Amino acid sequence: MSLRQFEYALAVAEEGSVTAAAELLHVAQPSVSQQIRGLERELGVELFARTPTGLVPTAVGRAFLRDAEAAVSAARRARATARAGAEELVGELVVAVQMGFGTRQLPGALGALRRRFPRLEVTVFEEPSSAELERLCRRGVLDLALMAACKRSPADAHRLGGEEFVVVLGAGHPRLAADRVALRELAGEPWVRFDRDSALDGVLSEVLRGDEPTPTTAARVSQTATAVRWAAHGLGVTLVPASAVPQGYEHLVRSVFPAVSQPVIAVLRQGAGPAETALLDFLRRETWAESAASSPV
16 A cells, blocks of 8 residues: 555545546546555455445545545655755644634734745644544644643643633624623523534533523524624624634624633644644744633633
């Protein structure tokens, strides 16, 4: 087996056909077909089921592809580390962020990283589910993750600070007259909430637990910016990390009492290279909220 075969199999799984995978990889279609057939012969299993609509990974294929993805990611990191020279690094850095975390701090840190390593390619995505972030960390797919909690060893997890949560009210809401809003005052309000399996909805569920009357869910959204905009238009109130509030909506934001916050932890992959450690250093230089006086959720 070779890494090239792994890459071809992953491309076929992503695109659903050999033709599309070949186009994605910029290689000839027969080459992809030959590599996939050779891989299946060597393994003695069928990785893909041939259906009228395309190629679909089998149960065995899905299990194989998970490990193949980890192997390809590890190979990319190894190549990047091997090519690292005097202030130069090439390759790809994969960063995942718990949704709403580091919105203000990450751009500055990534900008500094870009100036340090101008040839480094960085892929960043927001992940709503803390359980999925934990799973991706365990699989070794991520180079760095920003999250509220991590079950891995303290050697891999680095506390950066905290994320304060704030409430966003609609224009003209009577509570805007106050500098801070007591959560109990919002008990009867309709809420703009997040997807049920997201970490942010878990925070809100904890905050609203035991409220009387039972809070009304006006809408569910999948992005913090959407929640803020909908709350601003009076659809309901919402609770988001302070750093996730888009510019132009600050006048509708109020701190809450009792305070709500979560720690922000940077989790590095085991055996982190120079890019990951540099990004961690730049993140530490950013300004983070202190959550020691807050009530973490």
